[in-house]
Amino acid sequence: MNIEPSVPKTIAGLMNCAEWQAVLDAWKRGTAPDAEGYVQAFSPLCAPERQTFVGQLGQSIDGRIATATGDSFYINCQEALDHLHCLRALCDAVVVGVGTVVADNPQLTVRRVPGESASRVIIDPNGRIPKDACLLHDEAAPTIVLTRDRVTLDLPAHVEVRRLPEADDGRLCCHAIAEALSDFKRILIEGGACTVSRFIDCGLLDRLHVMVAPLIIGAGPTGIQLPPLDKLSEAHRPMAAMHQLGTDWLLDLDLKQELPH
Ligand SMILES: NC(=O)c1ccc[n+]([C@@H]2O[C@H](COP(=O)([O-])OP(=O)(O)OC[C@H]3O[C@@H](n4cnc5c(N)ncnc54)[C@H](OP(=O)(O)O)[C@@H]3O)[C@@H](O)[C@H]2O)c1
Structure with a gap:
C-alpha cells in the first residue's frame, strides 16, 4: 500500500493546487484573493469594477516572439505556460488576431490548470481564418469571429459572427471591439504582436503580463510595435511587479499607473 502523502x-x-483553488474561489465571489506576492497578479481579474483587459506576451530577452521564420514553440518555460492557462481560466473571453490562428492553429482552452475555458474570440476583418482551424471545429468552448460588415465567412453553424463597421484607417477600432464584447467583463488579449500592440496603442489595456525567457533570438518579430516617439519622456513607464516563474520572469505591468519620468 502506498502511504506516501500525495504531493x-x-x-x-x-x-x-489549494492556493490556485483559493484564487478561483475569490474569482467566483468577485473579491480580491487573500494572499500576497504572485497571487496578486490575478487581482484585477478577480474583482473587476468594469470591463477589464489584460494583455500577455511571451518573449525572449531581446523582445522577440518568434524567429524570422515564425518558429515560436516554445519561447517560455512550463511554469510560464501554466501562468497563461491561469489567465485564460480567470477570463470570460480570450482574444487573438487571425495571424495567430494562421500561424499556430491554437486551441486557446484551459488544459494545464483546473478551471473552465473562456469564450474564444478571433479578430478576422478579412475572412482569412483557415476553414480547418482547430478552434472552429473542436466545440471545446464558445467561439466568436469578429469581422467587418460585408465580409463573407463560411463557418460552422455553432461559431458566432459579430460584425463591426471599419474605422477610417480600414482597421477595426479597439474601442468598437470592446463594445462588441460588452457581454464579457474580463478579457485576455492573448496575441499576437499586432493585436496586443493595437490594444496598447488605443489605451485599452489595464495590465500587460510579459513573460521574459532567458533566450536570445536576435532577429524576428517583436512583441510590441507602436508608432515612433521623439522623446523618452513620451514612453510608457508603467508600474511593474516582478515574479520568477521557473526560468522565466513575469513582469506584471499596470498600464493605468505610470511612474514619473
Ligand atoms: N509569444 C506570444 O505570447 C504569442 C502569443 C500569440 C501569438 N504569438 C505569435 O504571434 C504571431 C502572430 O502575430 P501577428 O502580429 O502576426 O498576428 P495577430 O496579432 O495574431 O493577428 C493580426 C491580424 O489580426 C487582425 N487584427 C487584429 N487586430 C485588429 C484590429 N484592431 N483591426 C483590424 N484587424 C485586426 C488583422 O488581420 P488582417 O491581416 O486580415 O487585416 C491583423 O493583421 C505568430 O508567430 C504567433 O506564434 C505569440
Whole structure:
C-alpha cells in the first residue's frame, strides 16, 4: 500500500493546487484573493469594477516572439505556460488576431490548470481564418469571429459572427471591439504582436503580463510595435511587479499607473 502523502502539483512554480483553488474561489465571489506576492497578479481579474483587459506576451530577452521564420514553440518555460492557462481560466473571453490562428492553429482552452475555458474570440476583418482551424471545429468552448460588415465567412453553424463597421484607417477600432464584447467583463488579449500592440496603442489595456525567457533570438518579430516617439519622456513607464516563474520572469505591468519620468 502506498502511504506516501500525495504531493500537490505546483502551478506556475509559485503556488500549489489549494492556493490556485483559493484564487478561483475569490474569482467566483468577485473579491480580491487573500494572499500576497504572485497571487496578486490575478487581482484585477478577480474583482473587476468594469470591463477589464489584460494583455500577455511571451518573449525572449531581446523582445522577440518568434524567429524570422515564425518558429515560436516554445519561447517560455512550463511554469510560464501554466501562468497563461491561469489567465485564460480567470477570463470570460480570450482574444487573438487571425495571424495567430494562421500561424499556430491554437486551441486557446484551459488544459494545464483546473478551471473552465473562456469564450474564444478571433479578430478576422478579412475572412482569412483557415476553414480547418482547430478552434472552429473542436466545440471545446464558445467561439466568436469578429469581422467587418460585408465580409463573407463560411463557418460552422455553432461559431458566432459579430460584425463591426471599419474605422477610417480600414482597421477595426479597439474601442468598437470592446463594445462588441460588452457581454464579457474580463478579457485576455492573448496575441499576437499586432493585436496586443493595437490594444496598447488605443489605451485599452489595464495590465500587460510579459513573460521574459532567458533566450536570445536576435532577429524576428517583436512583441510590441507602436508608432515612433521623439522623446523618452513620451514612453510608457508603467508600474511593474516582478515574479520568477521557473526560468522565466513575469513582469506584471499596470498600464493605468505610470511612474514619473
Ligand atoms: N509569444 C506570444 O505570447 C504569442 C502569443 C500569440 C501569438 N504569438 C505569435 O504571434 C504571431 C502572430 O502575430 P501577428 O502580429 O502576426 O498576428 P495577430 O496579432 O495574431 O493577428 C493580426 C491580424 O489580426 C487582425 N487584427 C487584429 N487586430 C485588429 C484590429 N484592431 N483591426 C483590424 N484587424 C485586426 C488583422 O488581420 P488582417 O491581416 O486580415 O487585416 C491583423 O493583421 C505568430 O508567430 C504567433 O506564434 C505569440
